[in-house]
Amino acid sequence: MRKYKHIIFDIDGTLIDTEEAILQSLQDTLREILHKDIENSELKFALGIPGSVTLRTLGITDTERANDRWNEHLLKYKSRIRLFDGIPELLGNLRMNGYRLGIVTSKTRDEYITDFAVPFELSDYFDTVICVENAARPKPAPAPLLAYLSASGINAEDAIYIGDTIYDSQCAESAGMDFGFAIWGNVEPQGVLTDYIFKRPVDVLLSLGGNNGSVSVS
Numbered sequence: 172m173r174k175y176k177h178i179i180f181d182i183d184g185t186l187i188d189t190e191e192a193i194l195q196s197l198q199d200t201l202r203e204i205l206h207k208d209i210e211n212s213e214l215k216f217a218l219g220i221p222g223s224v225t226l227r228t229l230g231i232t233d234t235e236r237a238n239d240r241w242n243e244h245l246l247k248y249k250s251r252i253r254l255f256d257g258i259p260e261l262l263g264n265l266r267m268n269g270y271r272l273g274i275v276t277s278k279t280r281d282e283y284i285t286d287f288a289v290p291f292e293l294s295d296y297f298d299t300v301i302c303v304e305n306a307a308r309p310k311p312a313p314a315p316l317l318a319y320l321s322a323s324g325i326n327a328e329d330a331i332y333i334g335d336t337i338y339d340s341q342c343a344e345s346a347g348m349d350f351g352f353a354i355w356g357n358v359e360p361q362g363v364l365t366d367y368i369f370k371r372p373v374d375v376l377l378s379l380g381g382n383n384g385s386v387s388v389s
Contacts (some may be wrong), residue, residue, distance in 0.1 A: 175349075175379065177325055178265055179273040179316070180297075181334035182287055184218060185353045186258050191368075192248035193218065199244040201229065204237055219336030221277045221309045244284070254291055255355055257372035262296040263296045264376050273299040273323065275332065275342075280304060299323050311341035316348055333375065337363050351375065 183189040194211045201207055209229075217225040222241055223234040231237045241273035249331075263381040265272060276283060280302045288294040299322050306314035316332060332339065335353045340363045341380035352358075355372060369375050 175270070175329060175331050177271045177273055177323060177330040178210050178375070178379075179319060179330055179332045181219070181332070181336075181339050181353075182274060182276045182278060183360065184282070184335035184356050185255075185333060185339075186293075187252055187254055187287060187291065189252050190218060190356065190357055192245060192251045195248050195251075196241055196244035197225070199247075200237060200241040203240065203244075204228070204231060204260075214241035219277060219310065219334070219338040221279075221303045224309060240332055249290075252286070252290075254293075255372060259293065261372040262293060266296060268376070271299075271323070272297050273301070273319055273330075275301045275310075275319050277303050277309055277315075277338075311338040311345070313342055313347075316342055316346035319345070331366070331379075333369070340364050351378075 180186055183193065194214050194217070197217060198209060198211065201209055216228070222238045225238045226234040226241070229367055262272060273295050274283075278286060283300065283302050294300075301315050301319045301322065303309050303315075306312075306318040308314040313325055316327075320327060320330070330347075331349045332343040332352055333351040333353055334340070334343075335356055335358045340350050340352065344364060349366040350364070351369055352360060352363055352366040353369050354360050355370060360368065367378055369378065
């Protein structure tokens with residue numbers, strides 16, 4: 172019997188490769204507002220959390236204006252954003268095998284539409300989409316996944332969350348949900364608590380017949 176009914180995906184770093192575009196545009200934003208050059212390696216903490224949280228952490232008080240500028244700079248790097256190889260095939264096969272698919276993302280609804288739904292035309296695969304404004308608190312708090320469970324009318328054991336950051340792992344753990352760590356984007360897996368490690372998108376489909384048990388990757 173299939174263990175899960177729903178498979179929930181993060182977007183950035185999981186379905187689409189956005190790391191270079193996000194970090195380069197953030198660098199441009201900080202150079203403009205703070206007049207600082209900050210190395211990409213020092214900004215990687217920004218991957219997987221809302222932009223407003225990132226900007227506040229970096230000492231910016233007017234996060235709304237700065238986030239608008241960040242999104243404007245991001246437009247310069249849109250051509251560098253791509254789907255990871257095998258994602259459309261994975262989504263199609265999962266749906267064909269009877270899984271319900273969903274998204275829980277730190278993007279705003281507008282960002283979800285402009286960065287993902289419109290350019291990649293994959294939104295029809297997903298029944299439920301939870302964006303940052305749909306939950307009381309963002310990842311790593313459990314609220315986004317709890318909002319998904321409420322919207323879908325399912326229990327935590329009915330779903331698995333697949334993402335690429337420690338924030339995704341912590342969100343799933345706090346929500347009582349299994350977590351699959353997607354490392355196909357050359358993610359560093361150190362210290363992430365996970366039930367599955369997926370090296371390629373196809374491994375999601377191949378692995379869901381069993382439970383490998385929780386492991387801490389180091």
